[in-house]
Amino acid sequence: MHSKNPFFLTFVYTLTTLIMVATIYLYIDRFGYSPTNFILSSMVGLFFATMLGYLLIAYIVERQKALDDALLHITKETLHELNIPLATIQANSAMIAKSNPDAKTLKRLGRIDEASKRLKRLYIELSYSIKKEIATVEKEPFELKNLLRERVETLMELGRNPITLHEPLELVLYLDKIGFEKVIDNILHNAMKYSDKESPIDIFLKNKRVHIVDRGIGIDESQMVAIFERYFQATNTYEGKGIGLAIVKSYCDRYGIGIDIKSVKNLGTTVILDLKAVCFSASNAQ
Numbered sequence: 323m324h325s326k327n328p329f330f331l332t333f334v335y336t337l338t339t340l341i342m343v344a345t346i347y348l349y350i351d352r353f354g355y356s357p358t359n360f361i362l363s364s365m366v367g368l369f370f371a372t373m374l375g376y377l378l379i380a381y382i383v384e385r386q387k388a389l390d391d392a393l394l395h396i397t398k399e400t401l402h403e404l405n406i407p408l409a410t411i412q413a414n415s416a417m418i419a420k421s422n423p424d425a426k427t428l429k430r431l432g433r434i435d436e437a438s439k440r441l442k443r444l445y446i447e448l449s450y451s452i453k454k455e456i457a458t459v460e461k462e463p464f465e466l467k468n469l470l471r472e473r474v475e476t477l478m479e480l481g482r483n484p485i486t487l488h489e490p491l492e493l494v495l496y497l498d499k500i501g502f503e504k505v506i507d508n509i510l511h512n513a514m515k516y517s518d519k520e521s522p523i524d525i526f527l528k529n530k531r532v533h534i535v536d537r538g539i540g541i542d543e544s545q546m547v548a549i550f551e552r553y554f555q556a557t558n559t560y561e562g563k564g565i566g567l568a569i570v571k572s573y574c575d576r577y578g579i580g581i582d583i584k585s586v587k588n589l590g591t592t593v594i595l596d597l598k599a600v601c602f603s604a605s606n607a608q
Contacts, residue, residue, distance in 0.1 A: 450500040459498045463602040467491035488526035494602040508566040532595045541585040
């Protein structure tokens with residue numbers, strides 16, 4: 323990690339500066355001072371200092387790249403090995419379910435299936451988080467409607483708020499898909515957390531803007547300026563770390579997604595994601 327270490331970079335800068343100064347001093351000491359000698363010695367010193375600095379930093383960056391590549395390789399192998407037993411559990415669970423088991427066994431198989439789905443999701447998110455830290459996550463085209471349906475179906479299994487998707491939701495996005503799923507999940511989790519269990523949540527699309535509307539406790543106007551700050555929580559009554567909206571804002575800023583939050587205390591909150599900048603087209607896929 324030397325390439326990111328400010329002390330190391332300071333050392334390289336100081337060393338190259340000293341080399342340049344020493345070159346100027348030795349040149350002038352030998353040939354005498356004159357404007358021409360000063361300029362020539364400065365140019366020679368700058369050349370050698372630049373070359374040394376470049377070689378040092380290039381060496382460190384190359385070593386760091388090799389370490390990152392090795393870590394990525396090990397991570398991929400480890401994640402692959404984790405995926406094998408998970409796939410085995412799912413396959414065998416499906417085979418048992420086809421053998422006409424009794425109701426009690428079916429109920430147990432249902433629990434195994436739900437647990438394996440959660441593990442699969444954690445596997446995908448772990449893989450995504452590691453890849454994001456080491457390499458660039460590739461964009462891909464996907465249907466907004468399909469993604470929203472999948473995330474809503476998953477959250478509805480928690481047995482909490484009814485979530486309604488209002489058609490039409492026809493829009494193709496070109497984004498880091500898993501990252502966008504995490505954005506939707508964070509927004510919906512907040513909507514559910516700060517609402518009664520029976521309180522409905524609505525999702526609709528208008529002018530390429532996704533609106534997620536809840537009827538929860540809302541946010542006081544004086545707190546709105548701090549909602550995207552890490553660890554901010556509107557109230558300490560509910561469990562959470564206060565990092566959800568900070569993650570959402572960071573992702574939106576990275577991809578140029580506009581985000582607007584409108585809230586009224588005791589009436590509810592609306593989160594609006596402006597997706598115009600990330601709509602799929604032939605040009606941005608190249």
